[in-house]
Amino acid sequence: MSSQVLKVAICLYPGVQLLDFSGPLDLLGFLSAATPVFTTPPPPYLFSLTQLSTEDTVSASCGLVIKPGSTYARELAAGTQYDVLLVPGGMGSSPGKTPEVLIKFLQAQAPRVRYLLSVCSGSWILQQAGLLKGKRATTNKSLFNIITAGSKDEVQWVHKARWVEDGNVWTASGVAAGMDMTIAFITHLSGPTVAAYVTSGAEYSACEKDNDPFAEIWSDEAQRKIAESFAAALGAL
Template identity: 30%
Template sequence: MEEVRQPRNVAILIFDNVEVLDFTGPFEVFITGSNRGKDFKVYTVAEHDRPIIALGNLSINPTYTIYNCPTPDILIIPGGWGSRKEMQNEVITKWIREVSNDVELLLSVCTGALILAKANLLDGLQLTTNRLAIDELNEAAPETAEIIENARYIDNGKIILSAGVSAGIDMSLYVVSKLFGEERAKHTAKLMEYDWKV
């Protein structure tokens, strides 16, 4: 008899001044691609138990804090203007570093790459970020890393990084295809009415 696998926990970090589509795009992909909740349990996580004010003054209540969230199988670090503050937040970078030891996949969208750089997780990897933040990533990234400017997303195995904003949707669809096959990802994109280029 086939073993029933628990849904993978997909944790999406949110913080003040996070770019809205950086986290809602992947959220939508993993919810839509979850096979009605059987394959992914998606939730937001923040440092504090209070509303997060995203760009544009969108207020979001995080589902969990970093202190009480279920153990993530997939952790997504979005970007936005707030990433410049969070990359200096040692509580957050330490938490990401610790959680990264046990996750199956660690994903970043846009300038979430800056936070991963400050968490010391990008040695020897190929990196990308929002085209407008390439210089910032050059400053933050280790010398052993290689920055690829024109990639939509880059798969380093456990760590996958995407370019800015809507590129997080493409990366997330790619991850769905990596875990469950291209047909699942194409079906997810179709349900979202999203023009995904495989």
């Protein structure tokens, strides 16, 4: 049995949160079509992983500078279609900060994409692109009220969830939850044996979708305080 290769776009932008994409990317990389995979039989799916961004280099959180494989403008011009999109969160995910070319890329990809994944405030970007209408979704719990405030009529936001799956749309809660969602996604595609190969290789213990203590930790008052700092930080960008 040969493995089917899914083309995955990791959607970056200035200020993207490092672990939001690097955690899922590393886990998906255990099943990369470009490297040996030591499972018997071969997994039903492998991944061809490409990082995209607005420019030829992009600065993530912590100041890490990344050289992506391509830009959104090039992929739009070429008409390249991806099977899976992963949209991480970060300081550039709020309305007015999200690059318009990223929104256009997501909207162009959405009609034919097989799976649409987001991590943390990456769901805010999906919402801005109109890709969460009528969907159940979750997002970062420390900014939950801010992110969901303007879209409660069109998105069924789930407050307590490590991740939410609705059809081909998967959304994870804050930062590290993206890794839990990625393991669940691999399990969905290829089954628990392949997922165990990845978690064992990474020595990672993934949480279940309902294991979300942060929904209680980030109370309305705690969110209010962080929102003030968040607004100040956005104003400084």
